[in-house]
Each structure stands twice: as structure tokens, then as C-alpha cells.
Amino acid sequence: MTTLPARDLKLYRFESPKSAHVHELPLAHKGAWKALERHFRDQGRRFDLHQLFAGHGQRGEIFTAEGAGVYLDYSKNLVNAETMILLVQLARECALPQRIEAMFSGEKINNTEHRSVLHTALRMPPNSRLEVDGEDLMPQVQEVRRHMGEFAEQVRTGAWLGHTGKPIRHVVNIGIGGSDLGPMMAYEALRHYSQREIHFHFLSDVDGAAFAETVRELPADETLFIVCSKTFTTLETITNACTARDWLIAQLGEEGAVARHFAAVTTNIEQAQKFGIDPANMFGFWDWVGGRYSMTSAIGLSTMIAIGAAQFEEMLSGFHAMDEHFRKTPLENNLPALLGLLTVWYTNFFGARTQAVLPYSQYLKRMPSYLQQLTMESNGKHTTVDGDTVAYQTSPVYWGDNGINGQHSFYQLLHQGTQIVPCDFIGFCKPLEQIGNQHDLLMANLFAQSEALAFGKSAAEVRLENTPEELVPHRVFEGNRPSNTILIDRLTPHSLGALVALYEHSVFTQGVIWNVDSFDQWGVELGKALAKQTASQLADSSLPLRHDSSTNALIRRYRGCRSEDGSGGGMAAAS
Numbered sequence: 050m051t052t053l054p055a056r057d058l059k060l061y062r063f064e065s066p067k068s069a070h071v072h073e074l075p076l077a078h079k080g081a082w083k084a085l086e087r088h089f090r091d092q093g094r095r096f097d098l099h100q101l102f103a104g105h106g107q108r109g110e111i112f113t114a115e116g117a118g119v120y121l122d123y124s125k126n127l128v129n130a131e132t133m134i135l136l137v138q139l140a141r142e143c144a145l146p147q148r149i150e151a152m153f154s155g156e157k158i159n160n161t162e163h164r165s166v167l168h169t170a171l172r173m174p175p176n177s178r179l180e181v182d183g184e185d186l187m188p189q190v191q192e193v194r195r196h197m198g199e200f201a202e203q204v205r206t207g208a209w210l211g212h213t214g215k216p217i218r219h220v221v222n223i224g225i226g227g228s229d230l231g232p233m234m235a236y237e238a239l240r241h242y243s244q245r246e247i248h249f250h251f252l253s254d255v256d257g258a259a260f261a262e263t264v265r266e267l268p269a270d271e272t273l274f275i276v277c278s279k280t281f282t283t284l285e286t287i288t289n290a291c292t293a294r295d296w297l298i299a300q301l302g303e304e305g306a307v308a309r310h311f312a313a314v315t316t317n318i319e320q321a322q323k324f325g326i327d328p329a330n331m332f333g334f335w336d337w338v339g340g341r342y343s344m345t346s347a348i349g350l351s352t353m354i355a356i357g358a359a360q361f362e363e364m365l366s367g368f369h370a371m372d373e374h375f376r377k378t379p380l381e382n383n384l385p386a387l388l389g390l391l392t393v394w395y396t397n398f399f400g401a402r403t404q405a406v407l408p409y410s411q412y413l414k415r416m417p418s419y420l421q422q423l424t425m426e427s428n429g430k431h432t433t434v435d436g437d438t439v440a441y442q443t444s445p446v447y448w449g450d451n452g453i454n455g456q457h458s459f460y461q462l463l464h465q466g467t468q469i470v471p472c473d474f475i476g477f478c479k480p481l482e483q484i485g486n487q488h489d490l491l492m493a494n495l496f497a498q499s500e501a502l503a504f505g506k507s508a509a510e511v512r513l514e515n516t517p518e519e520l521v522p523h524r525v526f527e528g529n530r531p532s533n534t535i536l537i538d539r540l541t542p543h544s545l546g547a548l549v550a551l552y553e554h555s556v557f558t559q560g561v562i563w564n565v566d567s568f569d570q571w572g573v574e575l576g577k578a579l580a581k582q583t584a585s586q587l588a589d590s591s592l593p594l595r596h597d598s599s600t601n602a603l604i605r606r607y608r609g610c611r612s613e614d615g616s617g618g619g620m621a622a623a624s
């Protein structure tokens with residue numbers, strides 16, 4: 050990163066934080082924040098990528114960072130050297146380095162749940178130690194990993210036999226949220242490396258159609274269900290698991306079949322045992338692993354069955370490489386910190402409300418859904434860790450899709466719409482499938498899109514193409530639309546791990562700046578509680594309705610429809 054002359058830095062007064070736990074001052078009162086406000090007002094809001102590039106011949110090489118096999122080009126952002134210095138200074142004033150250390154060393158930084166946040170421990174190499182409260186956590190981590198490896202190997206080699214003596218050909222992961230999105234994304238991403246004789250299915254929705262469609266063609270005696278639930282109380286997962294158990298028993302004619310066809314991954318061993326899962330097929334994890342940060346825990350069992358223990362270890366080593374980069378690299382060159390700070394810059398100064406993630410890889414098609422939970426469940430908060438209402442925007446809406454498909458649908462808005470949408474382009478230099486020049490075509494599109502967004506096409510250029518005058522305004526591209534490009538050698542288990550950890554720590558960086566607890570999710574509770582109450586009212590139409598007039602009318606209408614088709618349980622009369 051380029052440096053700002055020391056004399057310019059004297060214009061700003063910065064405070065050093067005394068504590069790693071709390072913001073000493075509200076965000077808006079911090080020196081770097083105020084400096085950023087001035088900087089935005091005086092320069093930032095008028096930044097022009099044409100001029101920024103013209104003013105610095107090497108910008109495309111200098112505004113870059115590299116680590117853990119990931120190359121980040123952030124030169125096509127609306128920033129100059131001063132912006133980056135101020136953002137990094139803001140991170141220091143918000144105690145980011147201390148907060149990073151607090152997380153890695155197991156301090157209870159998830160303060161609303163009084164928990165440590167140690168998903169990084171799950172990726173530590175064998176033989177490492179991590180003492181928290183006087184206990185080395187690594188032996189238990191290693192033991193679960195060993196058990197997973199043993200089980201996965203048996204299933205992969207066909208040594209694990211189902212109730213009728215047949216090997217497993219279908220694995221159904223039953224889980225939702227973090228117990229679904231991580232394993233599903235990883236399976237899709239690493240399909241190239243997967244055991245093709247086994248087919249993987251992901252069942253999350255409580256809609257009966259999801260279950261019916263999943264099992265429609267499954268041979269029960271060759272199917273393994275992995276029930277993934279951190280709490281083992283999640284309504285959707287437990288409902289689907291019960292339905293799957295009933296289906297299996299009906300298909301195979303014996304309750305004893307459950308032991309050979311069900312495994313569980315949970316922190317709630319007691320509940321899983323009550324459900325009837327054989328303790329030998331249970332894989333534990335710990336309350337210091339958040340659901341959306343759990344794909345490297347036993348929640349990754351389906352991933353391990355798909356790619357094998359050795360490649361799973363490679364994925365962990367990719368995560369670990371990015372963890373180490375985040376922990377040890379100065380913020381100026383620290384990929385997750387830079388990515389997170391750029392999001393803060395657009396969210397809080399340019400007023401961006403969304404952030405697009407655009408992978409140019411068929412294998413990464415589930416990455417945007419995965420990142421939606423990771424980012425928005427972590428930082429979609431309106432209360433600071435101290436319980437105050439925030440006075441600034443927090444997480445933008447993350448969204449996205451396979452980039453090349455997006456070009457033929459929503460990119461119109463990215464190029465000519467009326468709002469700023471910072472984009473992350475993700476691409477790989479080497480293809481996994483070498484078919485003609487298709488990979489070059491794919492990547493040419495990625496490079497072309499970020500260039501077009503940044504530099505656009507002026508009216509003069511449009512006219513040079515003999516465009517009829519009335520069409521000129523329609524064919525102008527304003528440009529000046531910011532993006533990052535994340536370029537990686539090849540999609541491998543290792544690079545996938547590094548990429549996911551990059552986003553995990555970018556989210557952490559944002560949470561530290563916004564001073565929110567990125568590891569709780571109280572915002573999902575109210576809907577769950579209301580649904581429970583409403584479910585009883587749908588099951589028993591004699592129960593009185595005490596909702597608002599809209600909800601009451603909707604429920605009455607629903608009860609009416611259900612009693613008409615005779616399918617409603619207890620739908621005798623609408624109350």
C-alpha cells in the first residue's frame with residue numbers, strides 16, 4: 050500500500066485504545082472517523098477512477114495485497130492512499146489488532162452469550178496447543194477429527210454397511226442455516242474432488258415437498274442421514290429428522306435399521322441420544338463454534354465423506370493459512386482487514402446498502418447464499434456490544450450469483466442503475482476442467498466486467514460508433530463503479546478454505562468497527578417463538594386468535610382453505 054507523507058498525517062489526531070473489549074469512544078467521535086468524514090467530504094465523494102488511475106501509473110499493482118494464496122486487487126475502488134491510511138487508522142483506533150488477538154486466544158468476545166469464539170481452533174494443525182481457562186482444547190478437536198476420518202473412510206470405501214448389508218450410495222445432510230449452508234456450499238465447491246459413487250443431498254426446508262423430493266428416488270437401504278444441528282432443537286431439522294426416521298423404518302421394516310443409517314453432529318449429545326442415534330455415530334462440537342462458522346467442525350462430516358480426510362485436512366490448512374495471515378500481517382497488507390474496511394467505507398460514507406459477490410466459477414454457485422448468513426447474521430445488528438443503539442449503518446445486504454449468469458440478468462443495474470453496488474469478483478487462473486478455450490472466455494468476462502464498471506463509456510465514445518443521437522444517453526456507461534477482484538491460482542480444498550476464512554475475518558473486521566457482537570443472532574428468535582404459537586393455532590382451530598387484525602385474518606383464511614380441502618389437522622371450524 051502506498052504511504053501518505055508524515056506531514057499530512059499530522060492533520061489528524063488519533064487516539065489509541067486502552068482496551069481490547071470496548072470502544073473507548075463512540076465511533077462517530079473517533080479521530081479517524083472524523084478524519085474520514087472530512088476526507089470523504091473534501092475528496093472521496095468526488096473520486097473518479099479515470100483520474101485515480103491516470104494519477105498513478107502503477108495503481109493496479111500497488112493497491113493490491115496477497116496472502117494464503119489469495120491475490121486481492123482493490124485498485125478499482127473509490128479510494129486513494131490517504132483513504133486507506135485513514136481506514137487502517139480507524140481499525141487501530143477500534144482496537145482491531147487487540148480484538149483479533151482476543152478472538153484467537155479464546156477470550157469471551159461473544160459477550161451477549163458469554164462465549165469464546167474459536168472456530169479458528171478447528172483449523173489448527175495437528176499437535177498444536179490452545180489453552181483456554183487452563184485447558185488445552187486441541188485434544189478434543191483432534192479426537193473428533195479422527196473419529197470423523199474413521200467414519201468417513203468406512204463410508205467412502207463401502208466398509209460401512211447399511212441394515213441390509215449394502216454400502217452407502219446416498220448421503221442426506223439434514224440441517225438448516227449454518228448446519229446446511231456450509232456443507233452444501235463446500236460440497237458444490239469441491240465436487241471436482243469428490244467421491245463420485247456417493248451422491249449428496251441437502252435437506253433443510255420444513256416444507257414437506259423438500260423431504261418428498263429428496264427421498265423420491267433414494268433406496269433407503271443405501272442411504273445415510275446425517276442430522277446436523279448445533280442445538281438439536283431446531284424445529285425444521287428435528288421435524289425432517291423424525292420424518293426421515295419414520296420413512297426409513299417404514300421402508301426397511303425395522304426400528305433397528307436406524308443405527309446403521311443415521312449419524313448426528315451436535316453439541317447436544319443428550320438430545321441426539323434421545324432421538325435414538327447410536328452414540329458411536331455421534332460427532333460433537335462446542336459452544337465456542339458459531340453455527341455460521343462451523344463448516345470446519347464435525348458439521349463438515351458430509352464434506353469429509355465427499356472429499357476424504359486428507360483433502361479435508363487440506364481445506365483446513367487453507368483456512369489456517371488465512372487465519373495466520375489475518376493474525377500476523379500488518380493491517381496495511383492484511384486481506385480480510387482491507388476487504389472489511391472497504392465495506393465500511395462504502396456503507397458508512399457512500400451510503401451503499403448492498404454488496405455483490407460474483408464468483409466466476411460454476412463450483413462456487415452456492416457461495417453467495419453461504420456468505421449471506423455469514424455476513425448478515427453476523428453484522429445485521431442495531432445494538433452495540435455495550436447495549437447502545439448504533440448511530441450508523443451496519444451490515445450491507447450481501448447478495449450475488451454466479452457472475453457469468455448474472456451478466457445476462459442483473460448486471461444491467463450494476464452498470465447503469467442509480468445506486469452504488471460495490472462488487473467482489475472472484476476468479477481462478479487455472480481451470481479444473483480444461484475444455485477448449487472456455488476458461489479464457491470465462492475469465493475474459495470477469496476482467497471485462499470490472500473494467501467496464503470502473504471506466505464505463507463516455508457519450509463521446511458512443512458517438513464515435515455512429516450511434517443515432519437519440520440512443521446516445523442510453524448507451525453511455527458512467528463508470529466509476531467500484532469493485533474488488535479476488536484472483537486465486539486454482540480452486541482446491543486449500544484455496545476454498547482460504548477464501549472462506551477471508552470473508553469470515555472481513556466480517557469480524559466490520560463487526561469490530563461497528564462495535565457489534567458478530568457472533569450472536571438474537572434477531573432470529575422472535576419469528577421462531579411466534580411460529581410456535583401460530584403452529585398450535587393452525588393445528589387446533591378452536592384456539593382463539595389474539596394477533597393483529599392482519600395476522601388474524603390471514604390465519605382465518607388459511608384455516609378456511611385447509612378445512613375445504615379436508616387436509617387440515619383440527620380444522621373443523623374457523624374461529
Ligand SMILES: O=P(O)(O)OC[C@H]1O[C@H](O)[C@H](O)[C@@H](O)[C@@H]1O
Binds near residue numbers: 225226228279280
Ligand atoms: O445448528 P442448529 O442449532 O440447528 O441451528 C441452525 C441455524 O438456526 C438458527 O436459527 C440460527 O439462525 C442459525 O445461526 C443456525 O445456524
